[in-house]
Amino acid sequence: MQLIACPWCGPREEIEFSYGGQAAVAYPADPASLSDEQWARFVFFRDNPKGPFAERWVHSAGCRRWFGAVRDTRTYEFLSVGPLSATTARTSVLPEATP
Amino acid sequence: MADTSMLVRHPLETRRTLLAELSAELDGVALELEAPLAAVDLRLDPAGPGPAAVAEVAGGPLPPQPDTWTGLAAGQALRLGPDEWLLTSAAARPEDWEFGLDEAAAPFGGAAVDVSAQRTTVRVRGASARPLLASGCAIDLRPASFPRGRCAQTLLGQAGVLLVALADDDLQLFVRPSFAGYVVDWLVDAAQEFRRPS
Numbered sequence: 001m002q003l004i005a006c007p008w009c010g011p012r013e014e015i016e017f018s019y020g021g022q023a024a025v026a027y028p029a030d031p032a033s034l035s036d037e038q039w040a041r042f043v044f045f046r047d048n049p050k051g052p053f054a055e056r057w058v059h060s061a062g063c064r065r066w067f068g069a070v071r072d073t074r075t076y077e078f079l080s081v082g083p084l085s086a087t088t089a090r091t092s093v094l095p096e097a098t099p
Numbered sequence: 100m101a102d103t104s105m106l107v108r109h110p111l112e113t114r115r116t117l118l119a120e121l122s123a124e125l126d127g128v129a130l131e132l133e134a135p136l137a138a139v140d141l142r143l144d145p146a147g148p149g150p151a152a153v154a155e156v157a158g159g160p161l162p163p164q165p166d167t168w169t170g171l172a173a174g175q176a177l178r179l180g181p182d183e184w185l186l187t188s189a190a191a192r193p194e195d196w197e198f199g200l201d202e203a204a205a206p207f208g209g210a211a212v213d214v215s216a217q218r219t220t221v222r223v224r225g226a227s228a229r230p231l232l233a234s235g236c237a238i239d240l241r242p243a244s245f246p247r248g249r250c251a252q253t254l255l256g257q258a259g260v261l262l263v264a265l266a267d268d269d270l271q272l273f274v275r276p277s278f279a280g281y282v283v284d285w286l287v288d289a290a291q292e293f294r295r296p297s
């Protein structure tokens with residue numbers, strides 16, 4: 001079984017962790033102004049890269065802390081782990097707002 | 100108001116005799132239920148002066164390293180996370196333990212909550228205690244990497260436990276009461292391997 005390096009507890013078995021999806025999906029600044037399509041895009045649409053992907057993970061059976069990781073989706077190799085905020089700059093999945 | 104006159108009973112009380120009888124037939128392993136402890140979950144900024152202030156009330160220093168524990172006057176301080184500790188006491192009443200620690204932590208933005216009923220403890224002793232636990236636990240339990248002073252929240256079988264190394268041949272296991280039956284059944288099953296040859 002693959003080991004994942006929790007930034008707090010160190011390397012632990014993958015079974016102790018839970019996946020939290022793409023990291024740094026920014027909450028809309030003004031949710032009320034979004035169209036249904038824009039809202040759906042925020043709620044459901046995520047990147048699906050072939051290669052390094054910034055993700056959120058939680059050490060659910062250990063320290064219960066969330067952290068960020070960059071994982072290669074082709075090899076499942078963890079390239080880096082760190083605090084959530086430091087993993088990636090915040091990015092938005094929303095399309096540019098059209099006035 | 101809650102009736103505090105009722106005796107606290109170990110959730111596994113009905114298995115106490117079974118564990119004693121089994122332990123007598125085992126070679127190098129003894130399984131035992133521990134007396135219920137007062138336990139408080141402390142959330143506190145580890146960087147500020149908070150931990151030192153709480154340490155005075157707790158009766159001992161809080162462990163500065165991840166996954167380690169330190170001894171208190173009548174219990175232990177176990178580090179559960181960057182800003183989280185479990186503080187136990189065998190002497191204090193749970194409500195007093197919570198009150199004193201919360202009062203010490205509050206000025207520093209921290210909080211202490213009584214979690215005495217959240218976990219129950221089982222003691223695994225003997226030269227074969229580590230091999231027994233290692234058969235269902237993925238972390239390296241050899242004394243070199245899990246010496247006295249270490250603790251770890253991890254899985255034993257399929258249940259979440261907090262493993263505490265008290266000595267090379269003495270480990271303590273905190274488990275949620277609802278999983279305690281499963282964990283003890285698992286321990287009893289795994290211990291069959293260590294039966295004294297008859």
Ligand SMILES: [Zn+2]
Binds near residue numbers: 009064065
């Ligand atoms: Zn962890």
